[in-house]
Amino acid sequence: MAQKVTPRILSGFMELIPAEQLAFNAMADRVRALFENGGFVPLDTPVLELSEILLAKAGGETEKQIYRFSKGDTDMCLRFDLTVPLSRYVAQHQNELAFPFKRYHIAKSYRGERPQKGRFREFYQADIDVVGSEKLSILYDAEVPALMYRVLRAVGLDWFHIHLNNRKLMKGFYAALGLEEKATDILRLIDKADKIGLDNVRAGLKELALSESQITRILAFVQLSGPFETVLTKAADLDIQHDLYQTGLDELTAVCRGLIALGVPETHFVVDLKITRGLDYYTGTVYETFIDDYQNWGSVCSGGRYDNLAEYYTDRKLPGVGMSIGLTRLFDLMKAANLIPAGRATTADVLVLPMGDVSAYALDVTRQLRDAGIPTEIYLGEVKFKNKMTYANKIGVPYVVVLGEDEAAAGQITLKNMQTGVQETLSLQDVVLKLQTLGTAEQDESCV
């Protein structure tokens, strides 16, 4: 063969080497185990959807980023999130589902964003949503972040805060100030408060022709801080006369108390009247999550409540609440921050090394170890022992079994602990007992 094609992937895509892939999968497995522990069922929708479906609502920046193409007469897209497919799924299968429908979905989405650090064009999301028929208890707005709290702890993040706000509260606040028409512009400014600073927010509000008294009230409102009970009390004392404001306050109170009842410590969530979740379709509670030492990562887990999930596909009212973790991005950030421990490049606990003409015995030992539930690799092929040990070290396998003609004749096994270097000759049964203990210990650890 003459000309070679340079092996490479598309720019902005992530690909991992085996040790990294095992670490990523361990993370995804923990997420999945906790989603299932919380009683959420898995969904798996097609990566490709009809453009008519996926773009029923989309617009603006997102639409430009979408991978859209035709094959034959069919105009299709790669999904850009897991929420639109969920809304299509729920509308399509509404008669086959039990409501409230609680699903999780861990899968890839696609956005042709400009490649930059921590942003990928193909990325895993880990989403949970609860969708009700006609109505949905506000307590699910606590259930969802409570589960995400457990998930973030389980993947190795200790110090983070889930920030809560409520769109009704915001809407009621600006309506009470007579600022309904300017609310969108104001929220857009407030949303940037952490980035641009409050002085610039103040300047921006002035440009919107707000009175000094309005600006003062707004800045006092969005800066309310402290333990959630304090913030809620202060917010109640602001003398804002508007039904929506009161409703939003009641909802936030129910969500905070629900979080406490579900075991989320007060050290890990906060009522933050600055967060707005952009101009998304949320209508009630909204969430963002920031890691204490890594504020610059932005929100690693966001979401909110929406009144009507599937309005583009059905007349049935389907309110929902959900949150999403950008798993690929989180993994990439944690790896860069050395929060992902370096692991081995094999799933095996033991590597069988046949020495000499003992392959039948070695294959049989391998089979018996595997049958006993011990992940086992066998090195086949005649190379020098040194090369086999190099391989063992390279993949980081914790134990090696050496089988020569002596072992085959005696039906024994030489087991070497690769960490301590200790080597002993044992019966197959003793090796199984020894390695099963190891396996169980590791499994317990990973099963949260």
Added chain:
Amino acid sequence: MAQKVTPRILSGFMELIPAEQLAFNAMADRVRALFENGGFVPLDTPVLELSEILLAKAGGETEKQIYRFSKGDTDMCLRFDLTVPLSRYVAQHQNELAFPFKRYHIAKSYRGERPQKGRFREFYQADIDVVGSEKLSILYDAEVPALMYRVLRAVGLDWFHIHLNNRKLMKGFYAALGLEEKATDILRLIDKADKIGLDNVRAGLKELALSESQITRILAFVQLSGPFETVLTKAADLDIQHDLYQTGLDELTAVCRGLIALGVPETHFVVDLKITRGLDYYTGTVYETFIDDYQNWGSVCSGGRYDNLAEYYTDRKLPGVGMSIGLTRLFDLMKAANLIPAGRATTADVLVLPMGDVSAYALDVTRQLRDAGIPTEIYLGEVKFKNKMTYANKIGVPYVVVLGEDEAAAGQITLKNMQTGVQETLSLQDVVLKLQTLGTAEQDESCV
């Protein structure tokens, strides 16, 4: 909102409702657990690849089926299998990998085939491959089907046969008969023997202007049958003088003996000199797997040995051997054949039903059950008890916890077994003990 978009998916795509999805995931989990038990590491490559990479070799029918499009200046495709991405990956990361490199990959591929029963345009494949540097022991040609044997048993298939053949043996056979130039046409005919019958193969061979004696020898050869030792002995006795024939025979012998040493019973594999795996890139061993009662499903697990996996991307010689299960198709076929037991539509073992104003207590009980590792769902929202029980029955949860004001006051729990109807009032601790036993029992079952 006025006009609704009819919620639907692209034709030829598969989507499952929750109970089916859980069954599919259980199947995929078993496959994955056994791949890892065999010491194969997971890979996850991008779904999208540069067309230049993916089409370096492809051609003919496959190329027409590919989802190919451009975004900006980039010409890209959705992958149509997991083997081409593997070859690109191994060439690209060769200096970071340990050889022999053993990887599994369970993921979706895309082919715009004409939709038909059991054929999907988006489908999961479950692949294992072993890739060596420069050379690779023939015993890996036994290791790969031995693992697939375990996998197929684990997903619930009892009676099937892995059919083995060897390209070198075939090539040597036709060369010895002076039919080198016609070998491709002959193999194409032989490959269809099971579909068109031997009489039609004979007629076809005549059309290729073969002599009666050549036809007789070919038909005798491809019809050799019986236990593998018998077939191999008969094949050795055919008086075919060609080095490649002898090499192929030696390889087949080593593979069969390896399968026995790895615990694959003789009842489940067979040397079948009729199978050829089309005109693929295989150069040695080839595999197909047929289920005894469902021959019409075609091969459910196929593959083979290739001399040089990544020749389009690197000069380094990387021989490999691999097999692939079409998981989506297999699941669809097994479902249609009632080989997939109907299961529940929830991951939870227990559903908590708060009655009256006890949500703080109910949320706390839920948290404690989840912390104890018991998958727990909670039904929030004020609806009639009857409606909550309808929901419990619809999702098929095995236990329900009923928490009213009496239970909250006494710190007790009423646990109902949904299958037997038996109801008892217990402490939280006793409920945990009871349900943990249940969970462990089920987990053991699913962990092979």
